[in-house]
Amino acid sequence: MRLKTTLFGHTYAFKDVKEVLAKANEEKSGDILAGVAAESTVERIAAKTVLADMTLEDLRNNPVVPYEDDDITRVDQDSVDEEVFGRIKAMTVGEFREFLLSASEKEIAAIRPALTSEIVAAVAKLMSNMDLVYAAKKMHVEATCNTTIGKPGTLSSRLQPNHATDDVAGIMASVMEGISYGVGDAVIGLNPAVDAIDSVADILKEFKEFMYKWDIPTQNCVLAHVTTQMKVLERNLAPMDLMFQSLAGSEVASRAFGINVALMDEAYAIMKERKSSVGPNFMYFETGQGSELSADGNHGADQLVMEARCYAFAKRYNPFLVNTVVGFIGPEYLYDGRQMIRAGLEDHFMGKLTGIPMGCDVCYTNHMRADQNDLENLAMMLTMADCNYIMGIPAGDDVMLMYQTTSYHDAAALRRLSGKHTIAPFEKRMKELGIFDEQGNLSTIAGDPSVFISREQEIHLRSAV
Amino acid sequence: MKEEFVPDVSLPEVKDKVLIDNPKSLELVKRLKKATNARLGVGRAGDRFKTETLLKFRADHAIAQDAVWTEIDESLVDEMGFYKVQTMVNNKEEYVRRPDLGRIFSEESTEAIKRDCIHQPDVQIIVADGLSGFAINANLKDMYAIMMDGFREKKYKVGTPIFVRYSRVATMDRISEALGAKVTIQLIGERPGLATGESMSVYMAYESSPKKPESQRTVVSNIYSNGIPPIEAGAQVVHLTEILMREKKSGVELKI
Numbered sequence: 001m002r003l004k005t006t007l008f009g010h011t012y013a014f015k016d017v018k019e020v021l022a023k024a025n026e027e028k029s030g031d032i033l034a035g036v037a038a039e040s041t042v043e044r045i046a047a048k049t050v051l052a053d054m055t056l057e058d059l060r061n062n063p064v065v066p067y068e069d070d071d072i073t074r075v076d077q078d079s080v081d082e083e084v085f086g087r088i089k090a091m092t093v094g095e096f097r098e099f100l101l102s103a104s105e106k107e108i109a110a111i112r113p114a115l116t117s118e119i120v121a122a123v124a125k126l127m128s129n130m131d132l133v134y135a136a137k138k139m140h141v142e143a144t145c146n147t148t149i150g151k152p153g154t155l156s157s158r159l160q161p162n163h164a165t166d167d168v169a170g171i172m173a174s175v176m177e178g179i180s181y182g183v184g185d186a187v188i189g190l191n192p193a194v195d196a197i198d199s200v201a202d203i204l205k206e207f208k209e210f211m212y213k214w215d216i217p218t219q220n221c222v223l224a225h226v227t228t229q230m231k232v233l234e235r236n237l238a239p240m241d242l243m244f245q246s247l248a249g250s251e252v253a254s255r256a257f258g259i260n261v262a263l264m265d266e267a268y269a270i271m272k273e274r275k276s277s278v279g280p281n282f283m284y285f286e287t288g289q290g291s292e293l294s295a296d297g298n299h300g301a302d303q304l305v306m307e308a309r310c311y312a313f314a315k316r317y318n319p320f321l322v323n324t325v326v327g328f329i330g331p332e333y334l335y336d337g338r339q340m341i342r343a344g345l346e347d348h349f350m351g352k353l354t355g356i357p358m359g360c361d362v363c364y365t366n367h368m369r370a371d372q373n374d375l376e377n378l379a380m381m382l383t384m385a386d387c388n389y390i391m392g393i394p395a396g397d398d399v400m401l402m403y404q405t406t407s408y409h410d411a412a413a414l415r416r417l418s419g420k421h422t423i424a425p426f427e428k429r430m431k432e433l434g435i436f437d438e439q440g441n442l443s444t445i446a447g448d449p450s451v452f453i454s455r456e457q458e459i460h461l462r463s464a465v
Numbered sequence: 466m467k468e469e470f471v472p473d474v475s476l477p478e479v480k481d482k483v484l485i486d487n488p489k490s491l492e493l494v495k496r497l498k499k500a501t502n503a504r505l506g507v508g509r510a511g512d513r514f515k516t517e518t519l520l521k522f523r524a525d526h527a528i529a530q531d532a533v534w535t536e537i538d539e540s541l542v543d544e545m546g547f548y549k550v551q552t553m554v555n556n557k558e559e560y561v562r563r564p565d566l567g568r569i570f571s572e573e574s575t576e577a578i579k580r581d582c583i584h585q586p587d588v589q590i591i592v593a594d595g596l597s598g599f600a601i602n603a604n605l606k607d608m609y610a611i612m613m614d615g616f617r618e619k620k621y622k623v624g625t626p627i628f629v630r631y632s633r634v635a636t637m638d639r640i641s642e643a644l645g646a647k648v649t650i651q652l653i654g655e656r657p658g659l660a661t662g663e664s665m666s667v668y669m670a671y672e673s674s675p676k677k678p679e680s681q682r683t684v685v686s687n688i689y690s691n692g693i694p695p696i697e698a699g700a701q702v703v704h705l706t707e708i709l710m711r712e713k714k715s716g717v718e719l720k721i
Contacts, residue, residue: 029562163501164692170501177497177505193687197720227717258680258717294564295679330656332564366529366657367561367596372522395504395518397525400687402658404526413512447509449497450490461492 001058005049012046017054017062021118022302023047024125026342030290030303030333037302052094052126059118060089064301065309070251071261076312081113088114097126100135100353108139112355117249117308120353124304124346132345133385139352140386144279145219145241145320147423149186149388150357155420156389157411158321158359159184162400166193168206174394175210176449181408182415182435182442183392185426186321186359187242187284189221193400200224201237208239208276214433214452217425219277219320221284225258226267239276242320243267244284246291249309253297261313268317281320286361287311288325289343290333303333307347311354321389322356324348326378327364328403337374340364344378348387359389363405372396372404379406383414390414412442474521475528475660484508484515502691525660532662533561537598537630537654541605547592547628548582550574554631568635578627578643586624588616588706589646593632597654599662604688604695605652608665611699612650619707634668634682641673648709649673650702655686663689667702671715681716683709 003020004013014020022036024047031037038044060080063073088111091099100108100123127135142150149156161174171190178184188207192200200222207220221242222229229243245264248254254261268283275282287310292298298306307324314322324347327340334340344360351358362379364370379390396407414420421427421440430436433451437443445451453461473479481498485508488494494506507518514522534557542549551574553566560567570578590612592601609626616623624646629636634653641649648671655664666686673681683705688698709715 033563033565161503163503164687167500170503173497173500173505174503193692225717227720231720256679258678331561335562366526366659367533371526393503395507395514395522397504397522397659399502399658402656402664404659407514409509409512409514416512442509442512445489448485448488448494449505450488450493453490453493457493458490461490461496 024051029335057089085114121305121308132349136349136385141357143281143357156186157392176452185422186389187219204238233274241277243271249306250297253292253295256295283317283319284321290329323359325361337370529657537594542628551630567633582625587621589624591651593653595654596656597662600654600665603663608695608699615703638675
């Protein structure tokens with residue numbers, strides 16, 4: 001393995017794979033905060049050059065957190081298909097980039113079982129933004145819960161009806177409006193303000209009742225801590241189609257999230273037994289660059305490679321949904337719109353390459369140097385990259401988590417811009433309800449939550465007048 | 466001649482308007498809007514926002530961004546007699562970029578806390594500016610009164626109230642460790658949402674320590690006039706304090 005190069009008459013020597021990986025990263029404030037970023041733009045390119053020369057075997061043999069110390073490294077390394085790995089291990093990262101850009105979808109799918117997180121992150125570091133879109137577009141990952149997500153030609157959305165105090169009537173108001181925009185074919189999924197067993201169960205039931213009443217083919221989920229959801233299942237309190245958890249890329253960082261591999265194995269087992277959904281994919285994970293450093297669990301590695309490790313962790317549980325919450329963490333990790341856009345494209349690409357059904361929460365916070373225009377740019381790029389799903393929230397404003405993500409309007413506009421559709425049974429139902437026209441676009445009545453007025457409500461309102 | 470103004474899109478009532486063309490039931494849409502402060506009933510121009518919705522959104526984002534960069538007005542914490550310390554951060558820009566420095570104190574500051582504040586309290590209250598000083602000034606007074614009433618009634622030994630400038634959540638671990646507190650309660654300004662910088666969170670931990678993971682903390686968030694009102698939040702914190710004192714644990718270890 002060669003760790004040195006010269007550029008413009010200067011010598012650049014790196015001490016190990018971890019340093020090369022970190023310095024080859026595109027500029028991120030989080031890598032600067034961690035003290036691992038390249039010190040100059042030329043050093044960054046030198047690191048990319050050295051990285052391009054490494055073999056996939058070099059990367060496999062040098063995980064950024066040692067095998068003995070970390071349960072996620074063990075999950076990742078132990079899942080490698082040795083026979084497939086044997087066929088590609090001599091390839092350099094530079095050659096691997098060219099392979100991904102020129103190979104067919106089938107050829108890429110065939111080598112996926114041989115990849116570790118370090119390989120996935122390494123090749124992302126050599127890709128330009130358009131490379132990331134171009135390669136990701138060839139990687140479709142489908143998954144089935146009640147419905148099937150990720151088919152070519154679809155763009156799904158999560159209906160995110162968050163409310164400041166988890167008031168059920170307020171949550172359902174946002175659900176009604178969201179469905180009236182054709183949002184929610186991925187999941188109706190709430191981030192609860194209060195992580196309590198009873199209210200989580202109540203909201204799950206409410207979602208399910210709405211799905212039954214209006215015959216909406218989708219999934220329900222409340223994104224509480226996994227231990228809370230386990231309690232709901234243990235006590236049989238509510239139907240649960242999808243189980244959620246936020247993931248981090250190392251054992252130490254996972255501890256800050258109150259999880260580890262053993263606990264997630266346990267959660268998966270109980271969900272498999274008690275879930276209310278029908279398909280083989282019933283887990284939902286969220287991730288995001290920077291959370292490992294935030295939890296002092298980055299082990300001196302850069303945030304991109306740590307993010308890739310989350311996907312190896314996620315893959316163990318055959319998830320239905322995985323998305324990076326790309327701009328949520330704040331400016332100390334992704335400083336501005338430029339870094340947020342880059343990270344969103346990287347995460348989506350890496351997720352798909354890992355083999356998980358990747359979506360993206362395209363978002364920003366108010367303490368970041370980013371605005372609505374940056375968000376819309378990334379959303380359009382990811383639609384072009386065949387991202388599985390995005391979020392949908394009333395006018396882009398999350399009144400509970402206090403950040404901005406894609407709106408109900410954005411989901412509809414992106415479908416129309418790209419000619420994509422929601423998941424087929426969902427689209428069929430939207431047409432029956434008159435919300436979509438024959439082409440699957442919004443009809444004249446779309447965007448009106450009162451189309452979901454019930455007979456009782458109608459009578460009640462009339463008598464109130 | 467009378468001056469003419471373009472209507473002010475920053476007014477909260479602009480959000481109350483129903484902009485949907487010909488809704489099936491205007492009455493129901495109005496009711497749905499009342500149940501949440503999410504931006505419902507905005508209608509559409511094609512698949513996009515109407516102009517008023519877009520302009521209001523941009524205005525609300527603009528004020529939130531400005532709120533992040535405004536220094537906290539310390540007259541309230543002064544008036545309430547808080548003991549004041551500062552983290553290793555020197556200014557707002559550094560605060561935003563260097564969370565590591567916002568979690569720690571210099572040796573001198575730590576010594577000063579040890580020298581000047583009550584040791585071994587049952588309850589240690591900390592106020593931190595976080596990402597919005599507006600949030601502290603909007604909620605502190607109401608919430609503090611309720612908390613103190615509750616703690617007096619329980620006969621808890623309450624520590625010296627401390628205000629930390631340029632603070633991240635983790636300063637509570639350092640202070641708790643320095644003073645040997647049982648329950649530490651930190652009130653901190655959240656990252657602002659649109660149109661408001663007034664949302665505050667409370668982090669609580671039993672024997673809060675830098676050696677424990679973040680999951681040691683029990684959290685109450687969204688404290689502001691349209692979320693959990695500060696008086697209600699104060700009562701909730703008193704109740705949680707009792708539980709933490711009784712169970713001698715906090716965070717994910719505590720299933721409530």
